[in-house]
Amino acid sequence: MARVTMTRGKFDGIQACADDNGVIAAAAMDQRGSLKKAIAKAHGSDVDDSALVEFKTAVTRILTKHASAILMDPEYGLPAIAQRAPGTGVLLAYEKTGYDATVKGRLPDLLGEWSVRRLVAADADAIKILLYYNPFDDGAINEIKHAFIERIGSECAANDVPFFLEPICYDDNIGDEKSFEFAQVKPKYVTAYMEEFSKPQYGVDILKVEVPVNVKFVEGMQVFSGQKAQSRAEAKELFQQAAAVSKKPFIYLSAGVTDEVFRETLELAAEAGTPFSGVLCGRATWQDGVSIYGQKGLAALEEWLEDRGVINIEALNTTLAQGAKPWWDFYGGKDNIEIVG
Numbered sequence: 001m002a003r004v005t006m007t008r009g010k011f012d013g014i015q016a017c018a019d020d021n022g023v024i025a026a027a028a029m030d031q032r033g034s035l036k037k038a039i040a041k042a043h044g045s046d047v048d049d050s051a052l053v054e055f056k057t058a059v060t061r062i063l064t065k066h067a068s069a070i071l072m073d074p075e076y077g078l079p080a081i082a083q084r085a086p087g088t089g090v091l092l093a094y095e096k097t098g099y100d101a102t103v104k105g106r107l108p109d110l111l112g113e114w115s116v117r118r119l120v121a122a123d124a125d126a127i128k129i130l131l132y133y134n135p136f137d138d139g140a141i142n143e144i145k146h147a148f149i150e151r152i153g154s155e156c157a158a159n160d161v162p163f164f165l166e167p168i169c170y171d172d173n174i175g176d177e178k179s180f181e182f183a184q185v186k187p188k189y190v191t192a193y194m195e196e197f198s199k200p201q202y203g204v205d206i207l208k209v210e211v212p213v214n215v216k217f218v219e220g221m222q223v224f225s226g227q228k229a230q231s232r233a234e235a236k237e238l239f240q241q242a243a244a245v246s247k248k249p250f251i252y253l254s255a256g257v258t259d260e261v262f263r264e265t266l267e268l269a270a271e272a273g274t275p276f277s278g279v280l281c282g283r284a285t286w287q288d289g290v291s292i293y294g295q296k297g298l299a300a301l302e303e304w305l306e307d308r309g310v311i312n313i314e315a316l317n318t319t320l321a322q323g324a325k326p327w328w329d330f331y332g333g334k335d336n337i338e339i340v341g
Contacts, residue, residue, distance in 0.1 A: 026278065212242040237272075279324075
């Protein structure tokens with residue numbers, strides 16, 4: 001493989017989010033509106049923003065002892081990242097949460113009072129953007145999204161900081177992304193966006209992607225629903241096909257499944273020989289703590305996190321140790337990367 005060049009800021013930022021072995025074992029805690037609603041539902045009444053800050057801080061303080069990095073939002077999460085474990089990398093989200101459902105295309109938008117420079121000043125080692133993306137949507141909609149990502153990539157390059165892109169596929173004609181109908185097309189959508197956003201004009205450094213199958217519809221998985229979209233062998237082939245088109249290191253997101261389901265999914269990816277470089281895992285690790293916090297308060301949450309939360313993240317780390325590959329292996333090894341600038 002030809003020698004790869006990378007700037008010092010990009011290399012150091014990615015490595016700040018990885019462990020000593022080059023695997024990104026990051027916790028995700030950038031949920032905002034959805035988390036606030038979940039806490040309020042468990043609490044039985046509305047909660048204010050201080051509940052978000054308190055929850056995020058507890059999760060960060062306890063779980064970053066077992067994670068290589070934490071993904072956080074700058075709106076409610078800055079007090080939390082101040083309490084992260086020493087040596088924990090920080091990814092900060094740059095996008096507004098959600099999208100305007102009255103406008104076609106789930107168009108992205110940025111936090112108006114933030115810039116990449118400001119996020120770096122707030123201790124970000126890397127910048128993360130979530131983008132809802134249908135590769136087969138109306139061309140005019142996708143042109144807007146392509147230009148949007150190009151601008152973010154340029155801003156990250158100007159500030160010499162890594163850009164983690166999280167595309168989330170959808171199809172408004174199908175609707176429910178958890179449905180059997182969507183499970184049938186999801187592999188094609190994930191593969192297409194991994195290929196698209198590997199292109200150099202976007203300036204993406206790490207792709208944070210969905211797994212290309214819904215394991216609920218994969219025959220032979222523990223959570224198999226009985227309705228088959230793929231066999232295990234077919235699912236492994238789809239993992240391989242998606243990985244083959246990527247020109248960037250990639251990590252998987254947990255997408256709200258349980259920790260047991262996510263670990264089994266990663267084991268399937270490893271069995272397929274998929275060279276994923278880690279995870280950004282949020283709700284799979286801490287989601288059961290939401291109801292405990294809403295019903296019983298902070299002390300009960302902290303007790304749960306120290307017990308079940310740590311068990312969840314350590315089990316995930318064991319799975320990563322067995323299956324994930326160092327991010328620099330994607331470029332032929334650390335020694336094949338030439339640091340410039």
